[in-house]
Amino acid sequence: MLAAMLIREATLHDWPRMWAFMEGIVRAGETFSWDRDTTESQAKQMWFPKPPGRTFVAIDAGGTILGTANSVRNHRGGAAHISSASFMVDPARSGQGVGRALGEHVLKQARKDNFRAMQFNAVVETNTRAVALWRSLGFEVMTTLPAGFHHPAHGYVGLHIMHRKL
Amino acid sequence: MLAAMLIREATLHDWPRMWAFMEGIVRAGETFSWDRDTTESQAKQMWFPKPPGRTFVAIDAGGTILGTANSVRNHRGGAAHISSASFMVDPARSGQGVGRALGEHVLKQARKDNFRAMQFNAVVETNTRAVALWRSLGFEVMTTLPAGFHHPAHGYVGLHIMHRKL
Numbered sequence: 001m002l003a004a005m006l007i008r009e010a011t012l013h014d015w016p017r018m019w020a021f022m023e024g025i026v027r028a029g030e031t032f033s034w035d036r037d038t039t040e041s042q043a044k045q046m047w048f049p050k051p052p053g054r055t056f057v058a059i060d061a062g063g064t065i066l067g068t069a070n071s072v073r074n075h076r077g078g079a080a081h082i083s084s085a086s087f088m089v090d091p092a093r094s095g096q097g098v099g100r101a102l103g104e105h106v107l108k109q110a111r112k113d114n115f116r117a118m119q120f121n122a123v124v125e126t127n128t129r130a131v132a133l134w135r136s137l138g139f140e141v142m143t144t145l146p147a148g149f150h151h152p153a154h155g156y157v158g159l160h161i162m163h164r165k166l
Numbered sequence: 167m168l169a170a171m172l173i174r175e176a177t178l179h180d181w182p183r184m185w186a187f188m189e190g191i192v193r194a195g196e197t198f199s200w201d202r203d204t205t206e207s208q209a210k211q212m213w214f215p216k217p218p219g220r221t222f223v224a225i226d227a228g229g230t231i232l233g234t235a236n237s238v239r240n241h242r243g244g245a246a247h248i249s250s251a252s253f254m255v256d257p258a259r260s261g262q263g264v265g266r267a268l269g270e271h272v273l274k275q276a277r278k279d280n281f282r283a284m285q286f287n288a289v290v291e292t293n294t295r296a297v298a299l300w301r302s303l304g305f306e307v308m309t310t311l312p313a314g315f316h317h318p319a320h321g322y323v324g325l326h327i328m329h330r331k332l
Contacts, residue, residue: 033241033245034243035246036243038242075287075288075325076201077200077202078195078196078199078290078318079314079325080201081316082311116313117314121287122241142309143308143309143327145248145283145285145329148283150244150245150247151244152244159241159248161309165312
């Protein structure tokens with residue numbers, strides 16, 4: 001982890017610097033179950049969910065945005081105690097602990113917000129770094145939807161549903 | 167199954183007669199992961215998803231609405247081939263095969279729409295009739311989120327994720 005990484009709530013002012021690396025991740029279509037032609041405006045709307053949803057950025061000492069995450073209620077009503085979250089790290093900053101720091105922060109905030117569990121609905125099984133990271137943060141693969149994801153290079157692969165109690 | 171049950175796409179004109187029985191189901195909070203104080207306007211917006219989402223009603227020979235269902239894309243991008251669906255049957259029409267007829271219709275339409283799987287994200291385990299119905303229509307319980315649903319009478323119960331290929 002970078003010595004001086006800070007995680008804070010994102011603002012719309014941060015958006016252009018977030019989208020700068022998010023766009024490539026969305027267009028690649030390898031790890032996110034978003035349409036690859038999602039427009040910037042749609043992406044912004046999805047990435048800044050209404051409260052109690054939250055959006056975070058990880059920044060270094062110079063204020064550069066290294067990665068971003070958001071968290072939402074995964075369900076409502078009787079299942080409103082389950083949260084979910086999504087993460088994108090600038091590929092240029094890969095391997096520096098940004099995803100882990102964001103994951104830990106999101107878990108901590110979800111506990112503060114009185115959620116009792118966190119669920120990831122769609123973790124592409126070929127995204128092995130993410131799967132390993134979430135496992136190391138206490139998530140379990142609850143099930144794998146067979147042929148749940150069509151990967152641009154690998155064809156149909158499994159889609160994990162991951163979960164942990166908070 | 168009623169001799170003369172018909173299933174067709176719902177229109178906004180049908181809404182007041184749909185909400186007449188849907189409201190009690192939402193307010194009870196026992197089977198749907200919706201906020202129990204969901205307003206009629208929010209409910210209408212959720213129940214009539216944008217295309218490729220669809221909304222159906224089951225009606226009898228006299229035009230009475232017996233139940234309703236909707237179907238949506240459960241994910242986008244590389245997982246856009248997975249659909250999902252929701253069902254509400256008028257409790258006064260329970261046990262007459264309305265849910266089964268709606269289920270069969272939604273599956274058939276999803277195949278026509280080129281979906282490759284259908285996933286139910288939140289089936290309350292105490293809703294045993296629904297669980298049995300979906301099993302009989304080929305769905306499997308892929309996993310059960312422990313304490314995934316807070317039931318007004320039973321407290322925390324499991325929340326099934328069910329799935330079938332199309």
